[in-house]
Amino acid sequence: MLEIRHLKTLHALREEGSLAAAAEHLHLTPSALSHQLKELEQWLSLSLLSRKTKPLQFSAAGQCLLKLADQVLPLVQNARGELVRLAHGQTGRLLLASECHSCFDWLMPVLNRYRQDFPDVDLDFASGFEPEPHTQLQLGEIDLLVTTDCLPLKGVQYHRLFDYESRLVLAPSHPLATLDVISAEDVAAQTLIAYPVEPTRLDIVAGFLSPYGLQPSKLRTTELTPMLIQLVASGRGVAALPDWVVRDYEQKGWVVSRRLIPKISDAAMVNDGLRRTLYAAVREADEGLVFMQGFLQLLVRMTQSR
Secondary structure (H helix, E strand, O other), X not given: OOOHHHXXXXXXXXXXXXXXXXXXXXXXXXXXXXXXXXXXXXXXXXXXXXXXXXXOEEOHHHHHHHHHHHHHHHHHHHHHHHHHHHHOOOOOEEEEEEOOOOOHHHHHHHHHHHHHHOOOOEEEEOOOOOOOHHHHHHHOOOOEEEEOOOOOOOOEEEEEEEEXXXXXXXXXXXXXXXXXXXXXXXXXXXXXXXOOOOHHHOHHHHHHHHHHOOOOOEEEEOOOHXXXXXXXXXXXXXXXXXXXXXXXXXXXXOOEEEOOOOOOOOHHHHHHOEEXXXXXXXXXXXXXXXXXXXXXXXXXXXXXXX
């Protein structure tokens, strides 16, 4: 029976040029190596080399098996390395999803650095507009979720990233832009332009309108942040976006933003506006994987300054 060890033996004989040197390279005795070679020749009923020539001369059958060794041995070595990395959690799949649809400005540098540190990890994105991303995480359909909602799900762990303010985005000429205080009733009367997710998952609905028992009078959706900004700038409605997103467009003069004051009992918190916290959610069973730990540590470190 032809085995991997036979291919390694023939490869060593060619590279070392003699039976004694090949045996030393393979950590075998010359007699053990000679016995292995005879065993293979008997199974094939063919001679593989001339033992009396220096360097060794391979027969046509020997040359054929050497070609096979040149093809197979690198594949075996690569597979062995991959299995070692898998055993130590250094490679695998990392499928990301984000409920923060404007997070890519700060997420892309994290991903670029991570690819350098963990080139063997299959890093990919899932759609961020799925109706139940937390359940997808729990079921193993995705591996990490960037979210503002810490749902109490069995087997899911949340890692805090950073806080941000969700601000109301308006056209500069919008009537609400002239008000000192914008009420939930004012906002509910507007067309809300948002990403195509369940309204209850939107910051402005969950944290500003719902506490007053209100919903937007009309909802218009778009998947792209630039399109959302253009719709707001043209007076088609209002939106709510994280402060770091609004800042860039506000500096260009395309839109203005105003603070949303949520319904809270602590008056000292009023000036903070509508504050939200981003988390990275992962399955507890995956937290010990080296490549997962590497991503979480990098994610936390590179977002600390936000």
